Amino acid sequence: MGKVVSPHAWHSAPGAAPQGGLRGLGRPGAAHEKMSILQVSGVAKSFAGRGGETVALQATDLLVQENDFITILGPSGCGKSTLLRMVAGLDTPSGGVITLDGRPVRGPGADRGMVFQSYTLFPWLTVLQNVCFGLREKGMPAAQQKETARHFLAKVGLKDFENHFPKQLSGGMQQRTALARALANNPRILLMDEPFGALDHQTRELMQELLLGIWEEERKTVLFVTHDIDESIFMGNRVVVMSARPGRIKCDLPVPLPHPRHYAMKTTPPFAELKARLTEEIRIEVRRAAGLEPALG
Numbered sequence: 001m002g003k004v005v006s007p008h009a010w011h012s013a014p015g016a017a018p019q020g021g022l023r024g025l026g027r028p029g030a031a032h033e034k035m036s037i038l039q040v041s042g043v044a045k046s047f048a049g050r051g052g053e054t055v056a057l058q059a060t061d062l063l064v065q066e067n068d069f070i071t072i073l074g075p076s077g078c079g080k081s082t083l084l085r086m087v088a089g090l091d092t093p094s095g096g097v098i099t100l101d102g103r104p105v106r107g108p109g110a111d112r113g114m115v116f117q118s119y120t121l122f123p124w125l126t127v128l129q130n131v132c133f134g135l136r137e138k139g140m141p142a143a144q145q146k147e148t149a150r151h152f153l154a155k156v157g158l159k160d161f162e163n164h165f166p167k168q169l170s171g172g173m174q175q176r177t178a179l180a181r182a183l184a185n186n187p188r189i190l191l192m193d194e195p196f197g198a199l200d201h202q203t204r205e206l207m208q209e210l211l212l213g214i215w216e217e218e219r220k221t222v223l224f225v226t227h228d229i230d231e232s233i234f235m236g237n238r239v240v241v242m243s244a245r246p247g248r249i250k251c252d253l254p255v256p257l258p259h260p261r262h263y264a265m266k267t268t269p270p271f272a273e274l275k276a277r278l279t280e281e282i283r284i285e286v287r288r289a290a291g292l293e294p295a296l297g
């Protein structure tokens, strides 16, 4: 079974506070004992193809605790999306078990909210109707649907756009709608697969701040896939680094930055130190994927 490796001296266990790090620095949830809500145990995935089997993910363990914001960082093709899709119930593991609140994941469910990189709004529905969609499916009364949707649209700054159709919105606004839609359903965990990957740099930074602000208020549990090192540090309270294909978790590092976070933190020594460490980890993986470093056994 794959193990969560912790080669760095200041890392103890997944989700643990670093020595002299997060403790007492205002991390949401730090004051009380946190519960593990998502458990990934020995989860592996292979895809059968004409040329044989592709091992996308080796047996992998991951524990996600209530209020965690975990960023999954790794080079392209290392199995990040595969892992997230299995948690979402969109793909089935070839081995191992995923449980959410102790119940095995057997398919998609409203307890997991998904935001993808590509724009996934229904083009024939307005912004408000898109956000109401899941609530209607749940059988929520129409007035309550609208009230809930408007609450989250206000949070993402789209109060005045509820009657617009997706094609009338910029990419950033579409992703804000997708975020409001996911949040309105009040999922146990928010699963985000490179949600800002298609946005320009400035919009991406705006979205990062917006999502962090919402997380700091709502204390949602988030699993966030990215290949951007800065994004992984700025957003996460833990960065889980994946190795090149076949993927596995090679290290799991706490982020020693307090909340609320703002952009100035990107120039602080703790940020720079973690960035240097992650840059090296990712560089090795990119070289390994390109065949320039020996693969690990």
Ligand code: ADP
Binding pocket: 047, 048, 049, 054, 055, 056, 074, 075, 076, 077, 078, 079, 080, 081, 082, 083, 245
């Ligand atoms: P990442 O998200 O890290 O870029 P993915 O999880 O998308 O990586 O893919 C991991 C590996 O699994 C890649 O080699 C990819 O080609 C392969 N893979 C993903 N989905 C499928 C599929 N449906 N069929 C075959 N191979 C797949």
